Amino acid sequence: MKNNKNISGPSPVKPREIRSKIRTLIFALQIIVVAALLVVWLSSESIQKSKDLWVLFIYSFPSQFLIPIIPHEPVLFYFGKFYSPLTVALVDIAGTLLIEALNYSVFKYIIDTSFFQKMRQTKSAAKVVELFNRAPFVALLVAGLTPVPFYPFRFLVVMAHYPIWKYLLAIFLSRTPRFYVLALIGRAINIPDYLIIVIFIILIVSVNGPILRRFLKNRQGNKTHAS
Structure with a gap:
């Protein structure tokens, strides 16, 4: 009597796994593209001195x-110095809206x-999100218009599940006049x-100095602890 062996093929890939892989790929591509743009800009003297608006x-x-x-x-x-403030502001806000969506x-x-996800559930994170949710649009307008560091709000809007269209609208309304004034x-x-x-x-x-000092301090502390 022959034993019937169940020959099973490869297990099907779950839709959730496919979505996760696609998101990871998109995430990696986004990082690579921006990093490449930074390298090109830093390594090209002609681009740095260019007066073209695409730059x-x-x-x-x-x-x-x-x-950043x-x-x-x-x-x-x-x-x-070379274009009207309105032209500079409009070109810059177009790029800004794209990068903020990114x-x-x-x-x-x-x-x-x-x-x-674990950090998000801490009391301190919940408190910050709660404060932001009291007047999120106003907070974004103030942060976008004034010279305060804006990068914490990029993280905060996602933590608070703030709609992207409202976020981009706040960016447009606050950053456009700021860019205009600077130009x-x-x-x-x-x-x-x-x-x-x-x-x-x-x-x-001023932006990177404190970060570098903390990095060197932590590295020195780790060496001291290891010895």
């Missing part, structure tokens, strides 16, 4: 992606990980290029 548009991506390492404002001073997508992927300053004062470079360097140091 302003593209620069919005590396300078406003997640927690390069400042955005000096470029508005620069282009304000930020929303990336942060949504990050926050769905188990680590951030107007660049046009009215005609800031020399060397001074724009100085401002650029100061902003890079």
